[in-house]
Every structure is written in C-alpha cells, then in structure tokens.
Amino acid sequence: MIRFEQVSVRFGAVVALETVSLAVEAGVLCTLVGPSGSGKSTLMRLVNRLVEPAGGRVLVRGRDVAGENPALLRRSIGYVMQSTGLFPHRSVAENIATVPLLLGWDRPRIAARVTALLALVRLDPELAERRPAELSGGQAQRVGLARALAADPDILLMDEPFGAVDPLTRRELRAELRRIHADTGKTILLVTHDPEEALELATQVVVLRDGQVVAEGAPAALVAPDAAPFARELLGGGQPGLRRLSLLPASAAWEDAPAPPDAPRLPPGATLADALSCMAETGCNVLGLEEQDGSLRLEAVLAQGR
Numbered sequence: 001m002i003r004f005e006q007v008s009v010r011f012g013a014v015v016a017l018e019t020v021s022l023a024v025e026a027g028v029l030c031t032l033v034g035p036s037g038s039g040k041s042t043l044m045r046l047v048n049r050l051v052e053p054a055g056g057r058v059l060v061r062g063r064d065v066a067g068e069n070p071a072l073l074r075r076s077i078g079y080v081m082q083s084t085g086l087f088p089h090r091s092v093a094e095n096i097a098t099v100p101l102l103l104g105w106d107r108p109r110i111a112a113r114v115t116a117l118l119a120l121v122r123l124d125p126e127l128a129e130r131r132p133a134e135l136s137g138g139q140a141q142r143v144g145l146a147r148a149l150a151a152d153p154d155i156l157l158m159d160e161p162f163g164a165v166d167p168l169t170r171r172e173l174r175a176e177l178r179r180i181h182a183d184t185g186k187t188i189l190l191v192t193h194d195p196e197e198a199l200e201l202a203t204q205v206v207v208l209r210d211g212q213v214v215a216e217g218a219p220a221a222l223v224a225p226d227a228a229p230f231a232r233e234l235l236g237g238g239q240p241g242l243r244r245l246s247l248l249p250a251s252a253a254w255e256d257a258p259a260p261p262d263a264p265r266l267p268p269g270a271t272l273a274d275a276l277s278c279m280a281e282t283g284c285n286v287l288g289l290e291e292q293d294g295s296l297r298l299e300a301v302l303a304q305g306r
C-alpha cells in the first residue's frame with residue numbers, strides 16, 4: 001500500500017532521512033518510533049507530499065506520489081495531527097465535514113456521515129454544534145480522528161495523535177484506535193515517541209535513528225533478545241523480557257495437560273504478562289483459561305520471554 005524506495009530528504013544542510021526503504025502492506029497499523037529528530041514525521045509527510053524527497057521514490061497504492069496532484073492526494077488520505085488542526089471558527093460538525101464538502105457531497109449525505117462518525121469515535125451527538133475551544137483535549141482528538149475518517153480514506157496518517165492528553169484519556173483513545181483499525185482494516189501510519197504506545201498499537205513497528213530505519217518488525221520481535229540492540233533498548237523500557245510477555249497471548253505457552261480444578265482461570269484474550277501477574281498475585285504456578293481446556297505453567301510462561 002505504501003512503499004518507500006531509497007528515499008532521502010534534506011532540509012538545507014540537515015539530512016532528515018538517508019536512503020530509507022520500507023514497505024507498509026494494506027491493512028497494517030504501522031508505528032514509527034524513535035528519538036526526537038530521528039525523521040519520523042518527515043517519513044510520514046512524504047506519503048501525502050507535505051515533504052518532497054531529494055532522492056528515491058514514494059509509492060502509494062502502487063503509484064509514485066511525485067506524479068500525483070498534491071491536493072487530490074491529500075483528500076484521499078486521512079491526516080491527524082497532534083495539535084488536532086481543527087478550524088477554530090467552525091463547529092465540530094463543520095470540521096468533520098471538511099473533506100466531504102470539498103468532494104461535493106450533498107447535504108443529507110454529509111449530515112448522515114457526520115452522525116455516523118460521531119458514533120464511531122464515541123462522541124456525544126450534542127457536541128456537534130460546539131466550537132473546538134469548547135471541547136476537552138480528548139474530545140478534540142476524537143473530532144480530529146473523525147475528520148480524518150470522514151471521506152473513508154483507505155490510508156490514515158497520524159502524527160503524535162494522543163500527545164496532548166492525560167494518560168487515562170490516552171489509554172482510551174488508543175483502545176478506540178485499535179477497535180477502529182480492527183473494524184475498518186485501514187492502513188495506518190502513526191508517529192509516536194512513546195515506546196509503549198508504539199508496541200501496543202502496532203502490527204508493524206519501525207524504529208528510526210538519525211534518519212535511518214534501524215529495525216522493523218512485529219512488536220514482540222523487536223524486544224526479543226536477538227532484536228537490534230537499539231530497538232530493544234528503546235522499546236524495552238528497561239524490562240524487555242516483561243514487555244515481550246505483555247505482547248504475547250497466553251495461548252503462546254499453552255499446554256494440553258488439564259489445569260487443576262482449583263487453579264485460577266485467565267479471561268480470554270489474556271497475555272503472558274497477565275498470566276505472570278495472576279501467578280504473582282495468587283501464588284499459583286499453574287493456571288487455566290476460562291472456557292478452555294489445557295493449562296499454563298510458570299516455566300512455560302518464562303520461556304516465552306526469551
């Protein structure tokens with residue numbers, strides 16, 4: 001869906017990206033993570049031509065973006081910014097309707113779409129007539145997301161979308177994004193400097209450093225002992241083994257042997273970190289899983305962290 005081929009970007013004497021090659025397949029939620037100034041936003045902005053490469057090519061939907069009309073390209077790709085970028089003098093509904101209006105949709109179709117999007121991002125329909133200044137930070141982020149999704153683009157670019165909100169709201173918004181991604185199957189490129197967020201949201205994580213991709217892959221693989229040391233250090237939060245357990249499902253260490261009848265049971269969807277936490281809390285080193293045969297032993301859980 002998105003392909004960077006040997007792409008370099010310069011701002012005057014600054015080399016922002018150096019021969020970066022990367023493929024993001026359709027339906028993937030790809031997070032770009034790395035230290036400040038490593039080139040995350042620059043890499044993302046190449047996709048909708050807010051930045052032009054000094055060398056190499058950027059292909060979107062199989063076509064070189066250099067040959068695309070920038071305005072039409074941007075209308076076909078959702079874009080969510082940290083600052084939300086909402087128009088201050090327009091209502092929530094008008095903000096969400098921005099791209100459908102540009103595309104010439106009729107009023108009933110736009111009104112129906114605004115209603116559907118408010119529901120999708122779980123905003124109270126009564127907020128539709130408010131101005132952005134009358135919203136909380138979390139509500140404004142939801143409006144920004146709704147606006148980006150308005151014309152149902154197949155690609156969504158998100159630049160630190162949850163940066164300006166409190167940790168609790170941030171968790172909620174992440175959960176919403178995961179749900180929306182699962183429901184819609186959109187290709188999402190998301191910039192974050194929060195390693196936990198990068199791992200939790202992604203199907204594909206890309207680690208940047210000094211304008212280069214230094215590691216790329218599935219979240220659990222990037223904190224494994226054989227991962228690139230920089231990625232493991234950046235993403236591991238000082239406890240890469242534990243972090244890895246939090247990214248793997250309990251089923252990864254599942255054994256056929258039945259659990260004792262009095263063994264604590266894990267809920268469906270539990271991770272290996274949930275299993276370890278349950279063992280620590282209850283003092284039991286064998287667990288069962290609700291509505292399923294088989295068991296999980298402490299040794300099997302620990303073996304997965306390596």
Ligand SMILES: Nc1ncnc2c1ncn2[C@@H]1O[C@H](COP(=O)(O)OP(=O)(O)OP(=O)(O)O)[C@@H](O)[C@H]1O
Nearest residue numbers: 011014016034035036037038039040041042043193
């Ligand atoms: N418009 C610009 N003009 C000049 N230099 C720029 C411009 N945009 C980015 N840069 C430089 O390019 C490099 C990469 O910047 P970029 O914003 O892509 O990094 P980032 O990883 O997104 O950083 P942050 O996490 O701080 O947002 C930095 O050295 C930055 O100063």
